[in-house]
Amino acid sequence: MTHSRLQKELKKKSPFDSLEQEASLNLMRTNDQLQNRFGRLFREHGLTPSQYNVLRILRGEGKRLPCLEIVERMVQVVPAMTGLIDRLEKQELVTRERCTEDRRIIYVELTPKGLQTLKVLDAPVKALHQKLLGHLNQVELKELSRLLEKVRASMPRSEE
Amino acid sequence: MTHSRLQKELKKKSPFDSLEQEASLNLMRTNDQLQNRFGRLFREHGLTPSQYNVLRILRGEGKRLPCLEIVERMVQVVPAMTGLIDRLEKQELVTRERCTEDRRIIYVELTPKGLQTLKVLDAPVKALHQKLLGHLNQVELKELSRLLEKVRASMPRSEE
């Protein structure tokens, strides 16, 4: 391997320090491109990727959830969630409701409008997944997932 | 495979729609965790990941570059570069200089301080790559890169 595809893409003159570095940059670059594609799709429906994610989580759960439960299911930091929910509430896709027993907790619930928005997006989202990853065969997809999970295995959730 | 690791991580109740979706989510999640780690490292030195990236590109090139050339080498949009360079300039890590022949072009050049900052980061960055990906063997790393490049192969740079 004299010149990898990534090296050419980045117009990089020197080869990579290590296979680890190459894989890591490949990962980031591929992810960015995926994010861009899905971001465009969601934007056509007035959503950002994060907003879609919140809605999807709420539907997956099938019931209202406290803010922190949502944060846990996302790759996100707490403070960002407040504004995120604010905007979803303004679009009337979710509602906020304070828990009566424990008044610190605020439940977030999907509205019918939110559910409808998700429904509309289901087919295009599936199609985009297919389009962007469908040219890998089943074995390759499984291997990709396995390797990515193995990478994450070295990163405990709560280190430091 | 009854429950994948990813599915458990996300506390997802239903299985994935498809292998494509699973791989895609794995990719995004792994990337986020990598980004977080490197972000923390860079922040200790007063840099964001994007800022580090700009410096690294300039060093790799070995000479000053127009803004747009830097944008091309990053996964980025033009307008963001302006502010990015502003901040690097304020930290005295790069300098801006207008080209005399074509006054539309603005060259960005690494300062000695910028070069020094990069140098300090070299060892920790390499070590972090090693730490986060070093538990995959050479064959796995190559296969991971191959699969990620194959994913990108379906995404032309300038579609739509």
Next chain:
DNA sequence: CGACGATAGTTGATGCGTAAAGTAAAAACA
């Protein structure tokens, strides 16, 4: 020359990620 479009970069608005600090309520403890 003068109008035209293309190129290089900037500005402004909106949304999100991150850290640090703050508030309010519940739980733990003395």
Next chain:
DNA sequence: TGTTTTTACTTTACGCATCAACTATCGTCG
């Protein structure tokens, strides 16, 4: 009972991504 700690969230401040719209310069063509 009162105090402290923890928990759940909010606020603020900063940096970056994105889009739309704008400025300045260059090349070209009539």
